[in-house]
Amino acid sequence: MKTITSRDNPLYKELKQLAASSQARRKAGRTLLDGVHLCQGYLTLRGAPVHCIVADSALANPEVLDVVRRCEDLHAHVTALPDPLYNAVSQVDNGIGLMFLVDAPVRAIAGPLTQSAVLLDNLQDPGNVGSILRSAAAAGITQVYCSAGTAFCWSPKVLRAAMGAHFVLEIYENVDLAALVSSATVMVLATSGYATRRLYDVDLRQPVAWLLGHEGQGVADDLLALATHQVVIPHLGQIESLNVAACAAVCFFEQLRQNQA
Amino acid sequence: MKTITSRDNPLYKELKQLAASSQARRKAGRTLLDGVHLCQGYLTLRGAPVHCIVADSALANPEVLDVVRRCEDLHAHVTALPDPLYNAVSQVDNGIGLMFLVDAPVRAIAGPLTQSAVLLDNLQDPGNVGSILRSAAAAGITQVYCSAGTAFCWSPKVLRAAMGAHFVLEIYENVDLAALVSSATVMVLATSGYATRRLYDVDLRQPVAWLLGHEGQGVADDLLALATHQVVIPHLGQIESLNVAACAAVCFFEQLRQNQA
Known part of the structure; x- marks a missing residue:
């Protein structure tokens, strides 16, 4: 020493x-x-x-x-x-x-999406990004792709919120999500408060790339249009929407529930 | 003016x-x-x-x-x-x-728990508390009871994270949760990483009081012992647990999913 x-x-x-x-x-x-x-x-x-x-x-x-x-x-x-x-x-x-x-590993994308993944479009809040990484790791999703506008995953705040999830994940940053989604061979699901298809009505017993967007504006329109489906988490009450990290957890664990059922 | x-x-x-x-x-x-x-x-x-x-x-x-x-x-x-x-x-x-x-309304508890509710035991992080209030409101749960050690719900950070959920909720603070749980006429479910009963194996088509604990230590042992059941959200991978707000969202929306199925 x-x-x-x-x-x-x-x-x-x-x-x-x-x-x-x-x-x-x-x-x-x-x-x-x-x-x-x-x-x-x-x-x-x-x-x-x-x-x-x-x-x-x-x-x-x-x-x-x-x-x-x-x-x-x-x-x-x-x-x-x-x-x-x-x-x-x-x-x-x-x-x-x-x-x-x-x-902080810088990874080059090796090919098209072929397994379950998380795609983060312009997520701003480090606590949200960290919570999503932690939920993904806990749900067995190992691939994470972040657009250039998303908070740097290896920042101290994201690291603290993710509680070690980084070390079991493959994290790609500064990714062109439109190109990634366009070439994907797996289903790409974007969450949107305006969607009509319920999360629970999609068969999630297959690889899914989950596309999650900015805290205020959601997923950018051009990306939304490229997704296989837009899905909504049905809710009650007068509150308009869920926090994006809460939304992510519900999606990832619904996929795991279906896979384990 | x-x-x-x-x-x-x-x-x-x-x-x-x-x-x-x-x-x-x-x-x-x-x-x-x-x-x-x-x-x-x-x-x-x-x-x-x-x-x-x-x-x-x-x-x-x-x-x-x-x-x-x-x-x-x-x-x-x-x-x-x-x-x-x-x-x-x-x-x-x-x-x-x-x-x-x-x-910031100070409410006196009117009687025993008879409907779905959220019980927060010593939650520290205002962002987590706010996210949980938001998820509860979105899932149609309107009653929230907080122990004395939980972050003050009407603080600016909790208010910002909850995005207006406060205004549709009945929030009770400085609550003796042990007394509340002991007198409850509804099922009280505590989440715990050590539980063996899976969330999905419980019939949630009835009122549930969700007992959630401190970010690091979880629900206090004496409270855990009073719960009707301890439940775990099954997960994969090497990551030990979920963020408490993510865990809350999965629980509340699993209840809503069962109720709407």
Whole structure:
């Protein structure tokens, strides 16, 4: 384990940049995982991080120490920081003092859609994106495609909300969704409050690409027109619509229910 | 329409306090609705606000002007503020310049649970609470009971996430959930990742009180023990659980699906 005590250290400067700027994270293709839960998940599902960063005071925590030892066993870099330096890069208030620097994989699309997937068109809210990734992983859907306007999936807020789902998913960003939908060999279902076909009237015992749109405006019209079907989740009452992450969960788990019935 | 130009005006001071402090909102039993959507919803579903507050520049917006006129027709107080004063109390960046001061109803529980309801045990995240209120309203569930540890439902973040659901719901806060569950005449279902009974194996064509718990710890053990059944949403993959708001949506809409089948 190394120790950094200077704010001028190049690694520390990199951490500061990645912590402060979404643009820096996208440009570097790297991000920070903050907290024991995310770091444990990464170790188990993806292996060694680029770098394990630990606050001096956190070395007294058995869970943190276990993660540090697992990193050392994998010959990953481990660096300790004095608490004030650590706290200046952590985005979690009263966090536990452990973070990983990891690569945010940039994937090239290999071919047309042939299995169940989630397509996110211009989703803005990191909490919604994270919740959708978590629901997809829990429902056994592993492919996620995001348009250029969607929140960066490897941002700290999305990572926190997804609770480790990233590590079992294949996430593609900056995707031309119109081209992807046009070439798909699976059914593409777009949710829309204006659709007349009920979700429950579609046979979901087959791969489905779920197309979900912007929180306010929904799926863009040109994309909607390319979907196999538009479906609505029937609802009661005077409330116009569901939150997009709630809508996603209902869709994914209705598919799983039909498949398991 | 009146105009306030002094920061020492008593109404303006009240607005500043309500905007800044959750404690002030709870103590006053009042809150602020920020934005056209929430204000329109309130007017339609609840009627006149205590006070309609509008930024000078927003009076050029036809939607805002329509809301102002509807308030005047209902003989509600309307007050215009210079933009700098308005912006100092608004919690919405680049908002439209319209807010309502409204009462946050404090309800006394009238009797035992006899219809479908949502019970929130110690839910922390305002976005989750808001999303659950929105899903409940959309699924036709109108009663919501919150333990003392749950986020204040009438806080700006919960109001924004719920998108007007508050105005069709009966929300009870600081509720002794153990007493409520013990006296319930309807089935109480608690969701738990450790349950063995599948959600889909329960006949939901009857009133159900849905008991949902803290984001990290779930429903408290003593409450869990009082539930009629603990149920799990079957899932695939290595991800341990769903976000509580996603879980709520799946439960509420499975009940609606069974009722409509």
